[in-house]
Amino acid sequence: FGPARRHPLAPLIHSLLFVCREGVEREREMLRGVLPLLLHRSRNGSREAALLQHPSLLHHHGRLLPPGALASPSMALPRFLALSTSGSTAAPIGDVGDDPSTSPYPETAIPSSLVEYLIQSCGFSQDEASKVCKRLKLRKASRNAESVLSFFRGKGVDEAQFRKAVSCQPRLLYADVEKTLAPKFRAFEEMGLSVSGVLKVLERNSTFLSHSLEKKMIPNISLLREECGISGQRLLRLLWRNPRVISRSTRTLTEIIGRVRELGIRQGSMAFEMGLHMTDALSRRTLDEKLAHFKSLGWTEEETFSAIRRTPLILNFSVRRIKDSIDFFVGGIGSSTSFLAANPILLAFSIEKRVRPRYNVSRFLQLKHLREGDWTLLTLLTMPEREFLNKVILKYTDTFPELNEVYGAGSLEQIQPNGFGGYVQNT
Template identity: 30%
Template sequence: MAAATLRSVLRRNSLLPLFETCRLRDLFFFSSSVDPAAAVGVTTSPDPHFTVEYLVNSCGFSPSEAAKFSKPLAHLRSTEKPDAVLNFMRSQGFDGAGIRKVISLKPNYLCVNVEKNFAPKFQFLRDLGLSESDIVDAILKNPAILCLKVHRSFVPKLEMWKSLLGSRELVLKHLKKTGRFFFSNVEKTLHPNLKFLTDECGIPEERVFLVLRSQPQLITNKPKSLRALVARADELGVPRQSRMFLWTLNILQRVSKESFEAKVEFMRRFGWSESEFSSAVRKAPSFIGMSLDTLRRKMEFFIIVVGCTPSFIADKSYLLLFSLQKRVIPRFRVTEMLKSKGLLTGQAKFTYILQLSDTKFLEKFVLPHKENVPELLDILRVEGVCKGK
């Protein structure tokens, strides 16, 4: 997609201050569905325990939680609307925990008119092709969907992201995982971030879009935060022209500076210098997103069992990306058995063997020897790598 097209998409959708609208609407809530008695300022006070008891008995909240969430519901005089809301949500596939999550984030949802506010939204999501479980997942991750006007807010946002990601199906796929990207402000966040990446960082738009299709959250960071991520990548020496640059940004946004520094120190104990750490990140940035325990087990296996030096692992840091249980250990056991039978010379390096696809690995190192060394298939079956071969 060309630069003009991108900016045209953003400009067309720039009059959608979605969060601002939702916040204002939150203040006044759904005026059409608020209890009429509250709207005209009725001064009679209901039983102070009424709402708390309802939240405990009907929703399953603890008394302390109910007391906290009951405050926005002080105007309730009957259970008619809350009952309708709860019955509707149960009919749509929400379990008790899911209902409590939605209500805890916005207790006033219990006051809406189901037919006017909720039913049309659920029908719209079904019409998009989402299943019942898909809709539940999307709403639990993005409860703000329930406060959107379908045609005034949701549809324009959907079409804008469709233009950016390439398909409506891809937008919905991400929406089921996390909707943080979906609600970002176009003028204050998306447009400045894309302009920064393409114009100031010099990253080709095609490369930006490639990353966005799998990680749209990258451009939803606050512009200041995105610039800080770029500065961190620059410190690691990742060239902005490199194809790894955006992927490095994507990993860094999920790893705090404290966690990053902890990994630097952790790998130093294995003998890596800071320059080796930076080099390893430039080649395979995903490893810094792993837990320290996972890194420890992988480093110990490669050093103690396989016999690699720490510097060798730093130079080939992609080794840390392979699953220890599903790939590294089974393949190591296979190669060791082949060596013990004199069927594998030193010509085939273990690093090469690890990079082969499962199919290629079987074809080259297992199936040719299955008659003479049937134990090879047993090794892979035990590890869950090979089934029915």
């Protein structure tokens, strides 16, 4: 924090950041917004002393406050923040809470690693470091961290994996090993997920630690396995894509599964998993509106369902995006709506970043009578970027330096469509 690093608040802030050594840049940005508010009109240090007594100031419902949050009228401020600095006095840092009988927190052992960090990195004395740690709102995490770390070590989780998990879900340090972590990991492992797989679900799902194992997680996973045939790596893939699926009520999840079946997506296919992911984000009304929009673009009901079965991802596209894509393919290069319904993956590609540049390259190859000019536009559009660059762009840039400019152009000037895949030069 620059010059503020030497301020009495700096050690406290550094101790907060210590809990999660990786991924702290976001927290630093938040604290940069909070720190000036705390230092404002604090000539006699009253707010510093108050913060040492009430470190929860930097938190709201267990999370670090975002910049400007203390100034927000929607957030009720603690009474001590409203005190005038001119009429208050502050005890020296070393004297805050010296009397154990007045301390709001019981005497508990502070992990030596955290104390040593404050001493070595922040210049605290042994006594000051211990007192600050006792007053941290994260004191529970400090005491619990070792048991949590021991649990994961016992599971074969290395330090890097543990840090990543804590970076994604800091509340992990509060978790009760016996009541929360052990039962949930055991249940997921019994269902076929590896320890690393459960960790991935935990990292993506903020409700993993709070939702009931018996009431939600186990019934929902059993439903996915028994009714949909999704288990093992497929289950892990679904939970990674859509971690909310195990947090829904079983009734809601049953309704979502029903919607996917109504779309005619074959159960057991990857498309079914993607369909679950897509329909989970849509209400029944929104889904019906999207189906009606596809039909309004000229697709028959069978073409609409066929397109969704092939590429469920199109359910996630906005109406505007779909319209722009169809306008380009149908109105711009002469394709048909039936062709798009049979190849809906084309709607997933960005017109400006992928479709238009590759279309221009396709026309260039044809005009130069090159072998690759005989490839269909569908082949060129679905080709992975690295493969497209190697087989087309890099192959001919020495002979045709202008190809790079063609690939980067966004104009269809002097290109006349004659059906999808058949083009002629303007005369």
